[in-house]
Amino acid sequence: MEGILAGTSQIVRVPMMASLAVIRSPMLFSSERAPRFPLCGARRLVPVRCSKSDEEAAIAYIRKKLMIDDFVNSIEVMEWESGMSLNDIAAKQGIRIRRSYRTEYPSEGMKNEQDSPRNILEEIIWDKEVEVAQFKRTKPLEMVKKAVESAPPVRDFIGALKESYDRTGFPALIAEVKKASPSRGVLRENFDPVEIAKTYEKHGAACLSILTDRKFFQGGFENLEAVRKAGVECPLLCKEFIIDAWQIYYARSKGADAVLLIAGVLPDLDIKYMTMICRELGMAALVEVHDEREMDRVLRIQGIQLIGINNRNLETFEVDIANTKKLLEGKRGEIVRQKGIIVVGESGLFVPEDISYVQNVGVRAVLVGESLIKQADPGKAISGLFGKDISK
Numbered sequence: 001m002e003g004i005l006a007g008t009s010q011i012v013r014v015p016m017m018a019s020l021a022v023i024r025s026p027m028l029f030s031s032e033r034a035p036r037f038p039l040c041g042a043r044r045l046v047p048v049r050c051s052k053s054d055e056e057a058a059i060a061y062i063r064k065k066l067m068i069d070d071f072v073n074s075i076e077v078m079e080w081e082s083g084m085s086l087n088d089i090a091a092k093q094g095i096r097i098r099r100s101y102r103t104e105y106p107s108e109g110m111k112n113e114q115d116s117p118r119n120i121l122e123e124i125i126w127d128k129e130v131e132v133a134q135f136k137r138t139k140p141l142e143m144v145k146k147a148v149e150s151a152p153p154v155r156d157f158i159g160a161l162k163e164s165y166d167r168t169g170f171p172a173l174i175a176e177v178k179k180a181s182p183s184r185g186v187l188r189e190n191f192d193p194v195e196i197a198k199t200y201e202k203h204g205a206a207c208l209s210i211l212t213d214r215k216f217f218q219g220g221f222e223n224l225e226a227v228r229k230a231g232v233e234c235p236l237l238c239k240e241f242i243i244d245a246w247q248i249y250y251a252r253s254k255g256a257d258a259v260l261l262i263a264g265v266l267p268d269l270d271i272k273y274m275t276m277i278c279r280e281l282g283m284a285a286l287v288e289v290h291d292e293r294e295m296d297r298v299l300r301i302q303g304i305q306l307i308g309i310n311n312r313n314l315e316t317f318e319v320d321i322a323n324t325k326k327l328l329e330g331k332r333g334e335i336v337r338q339k340g341i342i343v344v345g346e347s348g349l350f351v352p353e354d355i356s357y358v359q360n361v362g363v364r365a366v367l368v369g370e371s372l373i374k375q376a377d378p379g380k381a382i383s384g385l386f387g388k389d390i391s392k
């Protein structure tokens with residue numbers, strides 16, 4: 001398999017079997033060649049050779065369990081099957097971030113080996129491809145899935161946001177535990193993730209976002225694990241650049257309750273597939289968009305509950321909180337309300353006026369890093385940001 005799901009599961013192209021043509025998604029094939037599809041047991045449910053009735057029962061079961069109708073009928077699956085390259089499919093969806101595929105699929109890699117990333121986000125993604133490939137060699141998916149079985153129980157990320165919004169009347173706070181960022185450099189020299197997490201929780205954060213990327217944000221999965229083990233009760237978002245389903249399982253094994261999926265990086269099919277995995281694991285998926293095209297793509301995907309509108313352009317670092325307003329105006333805002341989606345306003349929020357600005361355009365949660373983390377006590381800074389004490 002070399003199509004979209006390759007980005008998530010590292011599989012070679014599997015020939016379609018006529019008897020299962022109705023399920024076009026390669027992830028559902030039960031085949032010796034597909035042992036690495038991590039789709040939560042689906043492989044066991046679809047016998048390769050089976051009677052018509054067994055096959056129909058299996059298909060019905062999978063459709064019901066995983067809500068895949070939308071998935072298997074999607075144009076992207078057809079494109080995937082047609083043999084289009086992943087970068088071509090992504091580009092057709094308006095995705096500017098290319099994948100290098102050098103590590104996993106040498107033959108599929110960039111034609112020009114001298115090619116270099118065009119912006120910081122692309123650089124992060126290319127770096128992440130290598131990192132994930134290395135991680136997977138030392139911790140194969142089956143091993144990570146085993147670790148998931150003994151992970152701390154999942155906490156209700158979306159429930160915590162709703163509860164906080166109802167309690168305070170302000171957008172629920174997802175407070176970010178981040179030491180550094182590419183755009184701002186080191187934000188906090190004296191960085192103790194557990195101490196920061198505790199003070200955030202004490203002062204009213206509903207959930208926490210823990211940066212796990214090491215190279216660009218000086219974070220780590222050990223921070224996520226340490227915060228979870230320290231008795232912090234807030235649900236935790238694993239703030240990572242997810243390009244492979246393996247990372248979702250890994251995040252869960254380290255105690256994450258939610259993951260970030262960036263629409264500017266992931267084609268629709270990956271978003272659908274990854275949100276299915278989140279559902280199966282009981283986790284929330286915060287699907288992040290930055291422009292109208294990404295917003296429209298995500299609004300068309302069934303079952304999305306949480307959309308983050310990033311006010312920061314991750315290619316140029318420009319920050320403008322009016323972006324949230326722009327993306328929630330008119331029809332888009334209406335769809336968000338009809339579907340009951342919670343919108344998270346992300347980046348560039350510094351003062352109470354910023355919070356009320358995004359709240360007035362429809363935001364019910366905010367993701368805040370810099371303006372809190374730079375303060376002597378990041379937790380105490382929360383009341384300054386909201387203009388009011390929002391602690392319990």
Ligand SMILES: O=C(O)c1ccccc1NCC(=O)[C@H](O)[C@H](O)COP(=O)(O)O
Pocket residue numbers: 120121176178181182183184310312314317346347348349367368369370371
């Ligand atoms: O912040 C960056 O420099 C950055 C660069 C490349 C990819 C992602 C990046 N940041 C992620 C975020 O957008 C923020 O961590 C998050 O929304 C909080 O923003 P802020 O409150 O402005 O720290």
